[in-house]
Amino acid sequence: MVSPQKTFPVSWEELHRTAKALAWRLIALGPFKGIVAITRGGLVPAAIIARELDVRLIDTVCMSSYSEEDSGGTAGVHRPGDLQLLKGDAGKIWGDGTGWLIIDDLVDTGRTAKYVREMLPKAHFATVYAKPAGRPLVDTFVTEVSQDTWIYFPWDIEPQFIQPIAKQQRS
Ligand SMILES: O=P(O)(O)OC[C@H]1O[C@H](OP(=O)(O)OP(=O)(O)O)[C@H](O)[C@@H]1O
Numbered sequence: 001m002v003s004p005q006k007t008f009p010v011s012w013e014e015l016h017r018t019a020k021a022l023a024w025r026l027i028a029l030g031p032f033k034g035i036v037a038i039t040r041g042g043l044v045p046a047a048i049i050a051r052e053l054d055v056r057l058i059d060t061v062c063m064s065s066y067s068e069e070d071s072g073g074t075a076g077v078h079r080p081g082d083l084q085l086l087k088g089d090a091g092k093i094w095g096d097g098t099g100w101l102i103i104d105d106l107v108d109t110g111r112t113a114k115y116v117r118e119m120l121p122k123a124h125f126a127t128v129y130a131k132p133a134g135r136p137l138v139d140t141f142v143t144e145v146s147q148d149t150w151i152y153f154p155w156d157i158e159p160q161f162i163q164p165i166a167k168q169q170r171s
Pocket residue numbers: 038039040041042063064065066067080104105106107108109110111112113134
């Protein structure tokens with residue numbers, strides 16, 4: 001597991017713009033029966049993409065792979081915990097996933113993507129961001145960041161005072 005050395009903060013505007021860029025790539029590949037958003041990170045991109053693709057049927061796969069203390073709100077610690085499916089009725093209407101679009105915010109190691117792909121092998125898997133290890137598991141994505149980068153989504157962060165660079169270098 002690569003420990004993130006760099007951070008990549010994403011603003012709401014940037015996320016909206018990049019999710020729309022993903023929608024432009026996906027519109028050519030549809031129409032889709034519906035969207036399966038991987039919670040929680042996939043929910044906001046799924047809403048943006050559903051609006052652009054005029055999809056109103058949105059379901060969820062409720063997953064968790066990193067606990068609060070694993071990521072710890074810092075870029076230095078990155079330990080995936082047990083991958084958990086938090087919902088018992090997965091797969092009821094999706095069949096093998098044919099015609100469905102799976103949306104997540106990112107692929108990192110690809111563990112989540114691999115798990116969900118096994119549930120819905122024929123679905124189209126799309127993310128806004130991808131890191132190299134997870135990239136082969138995604139059908140469509142927009143922006144690649146290096147494996148040692150931790151992406152901060154707008155819902156992870158808030159504006160706060162930061163020391164001037166010169167002062168940071170002194171400490
Ligand atoms: O490729 P992987 O190494 O599996 O990592 C990617 C997954 O990790 C994050 O979700 P997380 O399980 O932390 O939950 P969240 O969506 O609720 O933040 C992210 O939203 C992806 O779903």
